[in-house]
Amino acid sequence: MEISSINPHGYKCSVIFVGSHYYFYSEYAGLFAIAERVNTRENIHTNKQDFILTVGNSHLLGGSLTPATCVAIAKRFIDKSENKYISRTVNYEVRKANLENYFMRVEAIAR
Secondary structure (H helix, E strand, O other), rough: EEEEEEEEHHOOOOEEEOOOOOEEEEEOOOEEEEEEEEOOOOOOOEEEEEEEEEEEEEOOOOOOOOHHHHHHHHHHHHHHHHHHOOOOOEEEEEEEEEEEHHHOOOOOOOO
């Protein structure tokens, strides 16, 4: 699990990376995007990655944090983190859904 804090366009956002998923969360909109890595086994020896990017909730229906802005924020962050060590081509399939029913449960386990 990796947690990053970003500040695009003046919005304080947190990005949580767990295995093959990126979760994008802001205090204003809540969970506004989920990116899921697909075709991991087929793409492991190639320089491309495929993601399904799911964006949307009712808090994005106004103001300047629109679904298009959320897609741009998520794509920019994923492109930077996926190309950190190896140059890769990242492809996205963008879907709109209601993410208000999603929640995250984080548990701490004693070692």
